[in-house]
Amino acid sequence: MEHITLLIGVxxxxxxxxxxxxxxxxxxNAMATTIxxxxxxxxxxxxxxxxxxxxxxxxxIEVAKTISGxxxxxxxxxxxxxxxxxxxxxxxxxxxxxxxxxxxxSSHALFGGLIGAxxxxxxxxxxxxxxxxxxxxxxxxxxxxxxxxxAAAATRLTYRxxxxxxxxxxRRGYRAGQIASAALVSLAHGTNDAQKxxxxxxxxxxxxxxxxxxxTPPVWVILSAGTAMALGTYLGGWRIIRTLGRxxxxxxxxxxxxxxxxAATVILASSHLGFALSTTHVCSGAVxxxxxxxxxxxxxxxLAGRIALSWLVTLPAAALVAAGAALLADRGPWGxxxxxxxxxxxxxxxxxxxxxxxxxxxxxxADEPAxxxxxxxxxxxxxxxxVPVTAGAVRTGTLAATIAAPATAAPKQAEKEAAx
Amino acid sequence: MSVDWGSxxxxxxxxxxxxxxxxxxxxxxxxxxxRQEAAVARGTSxxxxxxxxxxxxxxxxxxxxxxxxxxxx
Numbered sequence: 215m216e217h218i219t220l221l222i223g224v225x226x227x228x229x230x231x232x233x234x235x236x237x238x239x240x241x242x243n244a245m246a247t248t249i250x251x252x253x254x255x256x257x258x259x260x261x262x263x264x265x266x267x268x269x270x271x272x273x274x275i276e277v278a279k280t281i282s283g284x285x286x287x288x289x290x291x292x293x294x295x296x297x298x299x300x301x302x303x304x305x306x307x308x309x310x311x312x313x314x315x316x317x318x319x320s321s322h323a324l325f326g327g328l329i330g331a332x333x334x335x336x337x338x339x340x341x342x343x344x345x346x347x348x349x350x351x352x353x354x355x356x357x358x359x360x361x362x363x364x365a366a367a368a369t370r371l372t373y374r375x376x377x378x379x380x381x382x383x384x385r386r387g388y389r390a391g392q393i394a395s396a397a398l399v400s401l402a403h404g405t406n407d408a409q410k411x412x413x414x415x416x417x418x419x420x421x422x423x424x425x426x427x428x429x430t431p432p433v434w435v436i437l438s439a440g441t442a443m444a445l446g447t448y449l450g451g452w453r454i455i456r457t458l459g460r461x462x463x464x465x466x467x468x469x470x471x472x473x474x475x476x477a478a479t480v481i482l483a484s485s486h487l488g489f490a491l492s493t494t495h496v497c498s499g500a501v502x503x504x505x506x507x508x509x510x511x512x513x514x515x516x517l518a519g520r521i522a523l524s525w526l527v528t529l530p531a532a533a534l535v536a537a538g539a540a541l542l543a544d545r546g547p548w549g550x551x552x553x554x555x556x557x558x559x560x561x562x563x564x565x566x567x568x569x570x571x572x573x574x575x576x577x578x579x580a581d582e583p584a585x586x587x588x589x590x591x592x593x594x595x596x597x598x599x600x601v602p603v604t605a606g607a608v609r610t611g612t613l614a615a616t617i618a619a620p621a622t623a624a625p626k627q628a629e630k631e632a633a634x
Numbered sequence: 635m636s637v638d639w640g641s642x643x644x645x646x647x648x649x650x651x652x653x654x655x656x657x658x659x660x661x662x663x664x665x666x667x668x669r670q671e672a673a674v675a676r677g678t679s680x681x682x683x684x685x686x687x688x689x690x691x692x693x694x695x696x697x698x699x700x701x702x703x704x705x706x707x
Contacts (some may be wrong), residue, residue: 217656273706348638364653371654375661387664398698475656481651482701487641499692 221280221550222422226415227296228301228557230442232409235319237267237306237446240407241476242454243317243497244399249578253392256450256578261361262393263400264448267619270404271440275412275430282606286328286417286569287306288577295543295550296335297418302557303327303536307528309564315453315461316521319492322528324410325350330533331540343630353491354525358499362481369507376468378545388467394476400447402481407560452573457521458498459578463505464515472507473500495525541555656694665692 244266245259254262286292304320304327311318325346331338343362376384414429415438419425425432431439459465465473477493477500499522505513539556543547666687674678 273702306706352642356642356645360649363646363648367650368653368657372657372661375658376668378668379661379664379670383668384664387667391660394695394698399700401702471660472653475660476649476653478701479653480645481655482704483648483652485643486704487645489641489645529683553654619700 215392218423221294221298222278222418222424224550224554225298225301225418227407228305228554229411229414230303230438231561232301232324232414233408233439233442234446234568235305235312236241236407236411237320238445238449238451238455239308239312239320239446239600240403240493241450242458243493244396244403244474245496246455246458247465247473247501248392248396249455251392251467251470253389253467253470255395256452256455256468259396260448260450262397263403264444265445266400267404267408268444270401270406270407270441271412271436271443273405275399275409275436284350284486285325285342286332287340287342289331291336291416292340292404294418294422297414297421297422298333298537298550299327299335299539299553300324300327300329301414302539302553303532303534305557306534306535306560309560311524311528312453313564313567314449315457315522316413316524317454317458317494317498319354319494320407321410321492321494322350322525323532323604324338324414326529326532327536327573329529330536334537334540338517349489350529353489354495355491356481357484357491358495358502360499361476361496362499362503362506363471364480365476365479365503366507369469369478372468372472375507385467391471392467392474395471395478398425398478399474399481399493399497402478402485404465405442406481406485406491406493406537408436408439408443411443411632412488415439444473449582450480450552450574451579453568456573456578457517461514461517462501462521463511465504466508466511466532469501469508469511471502473504475499476503496622514546574630652697656697659690659694663687663694666690682689 234416241260241263244263245254248254249256249259265421301324304323307318307323307326309319311323329341329346404519412435415435416425416429416431419435420427420429463469479499480500481491481493498518502513504519505511539553543553661707664687666683669683670687673683
C-alpha cells in the first residue's frame with residue numbers, strides 16, 4: 215500500500231464522491247413507494263435504507279469483479295487519469311438528472327463514463343464491446359419489462375386474493391410487507407451498487423500498480439465504499455423519490471408491496487445469473503407495472519416516456535462528458551486539475567440550483583412531482599369558504615356557522631396547505 | 635456475439651413466478667388473519683385461519699432468507 219500516489223488518492227476520493235451521488239440518486243428505488251404510501255416516515259425510511267446499503271456492501275463481491283475485469287480491459291494501458299475522467303463524467307450526469315428529478319441509472323452513468331474515457335484515451339480495444347452489449351445494454355431493456363410484468367401480475371393477484379381482507383389487518387399487513395420488501399431492495403442495492411464503486415477503486419489500484427491484476431477489493435475499500443453510499447442514501451434524493459413515488463402513478467400500499475417484491479426478486483435473480491443490471495430501471499419498471507395491474511390506476515405515460523428517454527441518453531451523455539475529460543486529463547497534471555475544477559463547479563452549481571426549489575423530507579409527498587405539471591387545484595377566493603373545507607369541519611349549507619368557527623388554528627392549517 | 639437468451643428467459647420466468655409466489659403467500663397470510671379479525675369481532679375465534687395465516691408469513695420469510703443467502707453465497 216506504500217505506493218498510493220497523490221493521483222491515485224484523488225481518483226479514490228472521486229470514486230467515493232460518485233458513490234455518494236449514487237446513494238442519494240437511488241434512495242428512491244428502495245423507498246419511494248414506501249414513503250408515498252406513508253408506510254414509513256421519510257427520515258426513518260432513508261435511515262433504514264442507509265444501514266441496509268452498508269450491510270449489503272459486505273454481502274458479496276461478485277459484481278465488483280465484473281467491473282474491474284469485465285467491460286474495461288485492464289491490460290490495455292488504462293491509467294488512473296482515465297478512470298478519473300470516467301468518474302467525472304458519471305458524477306456530472308448523476309447531478310444533472312437528480313436536479314431534473316429523473317430516476318436515471320447511476321450504473322449506466324458509471325459505465326458510460328468509463329467507456330467514454332477509455333475510448334478517448336486508448337481507443338476501441340480498451341473496451342470489451344461484447345460484454346457491454348450482453349452485460350449492460352440487454353439487461354437495460356429487459357429488466358424493466360420483466361419487473362413491470364411481474365409487478366402488474368402481482369398487483370392483480372394481491373387485490374384479488376385480499377379482496378375480502380379486514381381493513382385493520384390489511385393496513386397493518388401491507389405496511390409490514392412494504393417495509394420488508396423495501397428493506398430487501400435496499401440490501402440488494404447495497405450489494406449491487408456499492409460493489410460497482412469497489413470495482414472502480416480496485417481497478418484504479420490495479421492500474422496504478424498497487425494491487426496485482428485480478429485482486430479482490432481490500433476490506434478498507436469495501437468499508438469506505440459502503441459508507442459513502444450509505445451517507446448519500448441517508449441524505450436522500452428527495453426529488454427522485456417524489457417522481458417515483460407520486461409522479462408515475464398513484465401508489466396504494468398493495469401496489470407498493472407488489473412493486474417492491476417484484477423489484478427485489480428480479481434484482482436478486484439476475485445478479486445471481488451475472489447480469490449487472492440497473493436497480494433504477496428495475497424499480498421504475500415495477501412501479502409502472504403496479505400501475506397497470508390495478509384497475510382504475512392511471513399511469514402517466516408522458517413522464518414514463520421522459521424517464522425512458524433519460525435512460526437512453528444516460529450512457530452516451532456520461533460517455534461524452536468523460537471523453538472530453540479524458541482528453542483534457544491526457545495533457546498532463548494541469549488537465550487533471552482542470553477536470554477536478556469542472557467537477558467541483560458542477561457540484562456547487564447543482565447544489566445552488568437545488569436550493570432554489572427545495573425538495574426534502576417535508577414536501578416529498580406534496581402533489582406536484584418535480585417536472586410534472588399537475589393541474590393546480592383552484593383555491594376558492596373567499597377565505598371563509600376555504601377554511602372550513604380544509605379543516606374538514608363544516609359544509610357549505612351551514613355557511614353562517616362556518617364564518618364564526620375558524621379562529622386561529624384553522625387558517626394556519628389552510629396557509630400550510632396552500633404553501634405546499 | 636451470442637446473446638444468452640437462456641439466462642434472460644430464466645430471469646423472466648423466475649422473476650414472475652417467485653414474485654407471484656411471495657405476494658400470493660403474503661396476501662393469503664393477510665386473508666387468514668382477516669378471518670381471525672372478523673371472528674374476534676363476532677366474539678368467536680378462528681384458530682385454523684390464524685395458524686394458516688402465520689404459516690404463510692413464515693413461508694414467505696423463509697423464501698426471502700433463501701434469497702439473501704443466494705447473494706451472500
